[in-house]
Amino acid sequence: MRILFLDQSGKPGGAELCLIDIAKPYGDRALVGLFADGPFKDLLKQNHIPVEVLATQAIQVRKESSLVQGLKSLGQLAPLITKVVKKAREYDLIYANTQKALVVGALASFFSSRPLVYHLHDILSKEHFSQTNLRIAVNLANRFASLVIANSQASQTAFVQAGGRRNIIEVVYNGFDPKTYQTDESDINKLQQQLELEGKFVVGHFSRLAPWKGQHILIDALAKCPQEVTAILVGDALFGEQDYVQQLHQQVAELGLENRVKFLGFRSDIPQLIAACDLIAHTSTSPEPFGRVIVEAMLCGKPVVAAKAGGAIELVKHGLNGFLVTPGKPQELAQVIITCLQETEITATIANNARIIASERFDIAIINQQITQLLSHITSA
Ligand code: UDP
Ligand code: GLC
DSSP: OOEEEEEOOSSOOHHHHHHHHHHGGGGGGEEEEESSOSHHHHHHHHTTOOEEEOOSSOOOOOTTOOHHHHHHHHHHHHHHHHHHHHHHTTSSEEEEOSHHHHHHHHHHHHHHTOOEEEEEOSOOSTTTSOHHHHHHHHHHHHHHEEEEEESSHHHHHHHHHTTOOGGGEEEOOOOBOGGGGOOOHHHHHHHHHHTTOTTSEEEEEESOOOGGGOHHHHHHHHTTSOTTEEEEEEOOOSSSOHHHHHHHHHHHHHTTOTTTEEEEESOSOHHHHHHTOSEEEOOOSSOOSOOHHHHHHHHTTOOEEEESSTTHHHHOOBTTTBEEEOTTOHHHHHHHHHHHHHOHHHHHHHHHHHHHHHHHHTBHHHHHHHHHHHHHHHHTO
């Protein structure tokens, strides 16, 4: 089966990292068409996945765009759609991995008579999207997609609630290769030395810097914890959230936490960094569609505390394989951090449970089998 994957982003967000794992087994039978140049293209190349940047101009629609803004951008899209239609004729299936990819993919599917699959990495609710964008996504998926793959039950439920057809959507979780998360003790020690983390209780936060990812909640929680508790914030503002970055630095200064919070920017050594932490915090203030970092923490055998909403509830059972706290409540988060600091034995047992369960549940080999099977139904239909 030959697949044309489409993704709007040049930057490696969670949806893009997930796509790498899905496209990889197809080798030269796949092409990833991007609508923007950037480091994601390089990552695909490193993974030997054929990639081409199809758009020369950035597409101006944002998650909160109005109908008028959306219509204006359609003009810009015409050359891109023409290119995608031509490419699609060389493939058996179009696989749209993001919302703008869905818009282009839907039209390309129509003109090239190739089936369309939409991988839904978002919770299609008003909390995350404008009414216009919600309507466009649901209507295009309903009308043109043979299959929608939701990254969690939460994303599936929101799709159906927004008017999406129940009979076209299936849940497939993100897959991970457990081997990637087995780290070398000496690398971890080196990293701890470099970052001056030795002797401290380190809470790690791994996410792009964006208001709804809630890094500010962790900073507030830290101020309520003993001095030995420190935090590393790993990730960068990928989509222009510079004001938020400034706010975070200001918050750290106002709380006098300069010596207890480190901003590390975007990193590629995530498993090693996770392994250098004592606890991983996920703090999204809006429901997280899936939350790759939660599973990554589990695979590294590190305890994880997550915000109790969206896909995170499907990943974490409180007290069994992690901890859940009410989103947006620093006091509750601080309480869990202190429990993990004090109750080391029970916390280690929970982290070990999590590693065992996650290695089976999110094994990339099994996840990829599920996807191949779903796709084969479509191309043989
Ligand atoms: N990540 C990374 N480098 C960083 C910060 C994050 O590679 O500096 C990765 C992280 O390990 C995870 C992904 O980016 O795999 C983020 O995915 P997630 O589902 O947690 O959130 P998203 O940003 O996609 O909403
Ligand atoms: C999106 C979601 C995130 C999810 C990722 C992979 O980026 O925001 O929750 O983990 O896609 O499906």
